[in-house]
Amino acid sequence: TVLSALGDGVLRLTLNRPDKLNAFNEEMHLALRAGFERAHSDDRVRAVLLTGAGRGFSAGQDLGDRDPRKGGAPDLGHTIETFYNPLLRLIRGLEKPVVCAVNGVAAGAGANIAFACDITLAARSARFIQAFAKIGLVPDSGGTWSLPRLIGEARAKALALTGEPLDAETAANWGLIWRVVDDPALVDETFALAARLAAGPTKGLGLTKRAIQAAATHSLDEQLDLERDLQREAGLSADYAEGVAAFLEKRKPEFKGR
Numbered sequence: 261t262v263l264s265a266l267g268d269g270v271l272r273l274t275l276n277r278p279d280k281l282n283a284f285n286e287e288m289h290l291a292l293r294a295g296f297e298r299a300h301s302d303d304r305v306r307a308v309l310l311t312g313a314g315r316g317f318s319a320g321q322d323l324g325d326r327d328p329r330k331g332g333a334p335d336l337g338h339t340i341e342t343f344y345n346p347l348l349r350l351i352r353g354l355e356k357p358v359v360c361a362v363n364g365v366a367a368g369a370g371a372n373i374a375f376a377c378d379i380t381l382a383a384r385s386a387r388f389i390q391a392f393a394k395i396g397l398v399p400d401s402g403g404t405w406s407l408p409r410l411i412g413e414a415r416a417k418a419l420a421l422t423g424e425p426l427d428a429e430t431a432a433n434w435g436l437i438w439r440v441v442d443d444p445a446l447v448d449e450t451f452a453l454a455a456r457l458a459a460g461p462t463k464g465l466g467l468t469k470r471a472i473q474a475a476a477t478h479s480l481d482e483q484l485d486l487e488r489d490l491q492r493e494a495g496l497s498a499d500y501a502e503g504v505a506a507f508l509e510k511r512k513p514e515f516k517g518r
């Protein structure tokens with residue numbers, strides 16, 4: 261249900277239930293989680309690229325798997341606690357860049373998982389849908405946290421309360437995602453970006469990710485202290501030594517991610 265391939269330092273994870281628009285069932289959750297756990301523990305992985313197979317990125321939860329007509333109302337809190345929240349924490353907690361290539365429709369949790377990644381690009385034909393509103397649910401996968409932060413409360417509420425689709429161009433103009441790419445170029449462009457990041461000083465990039473995320477809950481004073489501490493750590497890295505040496509020697513740096 262998830263294809264996994266490591267090349268050029270990039271772990272490419274492809275959601276692979278195309279006949280269901282890559283809707284999440286338990287098996288796909290476990291496979292994706294295993295991919296991100298590998299990204300944590302395997303030093304050869306310097307960046308992750310998340311995308312979907314077929315014409316969709318992900319239609320969110322597989323509703324056939326959580327159908328109240330079968331065996332009574334399911335405990336969705338348990339589903340969130342067991343599957344979605346750990347996935348979100350893994351993506352946000354991974355101190356390596358996570359690039360997301362939204363190749364088609366991203367609905368429900370599928371949209372909010374895309375917004376949780378560090379750099380999200382979308383095919384021009386992609387759409388984002390807070391589909392929760394259509395079935396009586398609340399945005400999850402961090403959506404109620406990320407949407408107001410990324411686009412402000414007015415737009416966040418309108419998207420979440422109406423469930424209206426948002427086209428990729430508008431998503432980029434609003435700052436929900438980084439960039440729109442013509443459909444045929446999406447795979448190559450996102451892989452090139454992920455590979456460029458993977459060849460970079462990924463220790464420092466990971467610390468940068470941590471710092472920017474911490475700002476959401478910090479005062480300026482707390483953030484200045486954090487920047488001091490992280491800069492101290494970054495300054496001790498082999499990549500910083502290499503970066504400065506390469507600059508002064510007017511050559512290309514060779515970063516190791518340490």
Ligand code: LHQ
Pocket residue numbers: 279280281283319320321322323324326336339340344365367368369370389391392395397400
């Ligand atoms: C699907 C799905 C799907 C199953 C398309 N499930 N089969 C967390 C915790 C626990 C429970 C609840 O939820 C959550 C978080 C969530 O993510 S809630 C939101 C769940 N997602 C949705 O409500 C979206 C439902 N899907 C749609 O509205 C449409 O499929 C979209 C707008 C995504 C795409 O529309 P189309 O391009 O017209 O494609 P389609 O509807 O024809 O879908 C293609 C196939 O995929 C179709 O199967 P079929 O056998 O008829 O070809 C769909 O039934 C299936 N599919 N989404 N979530």
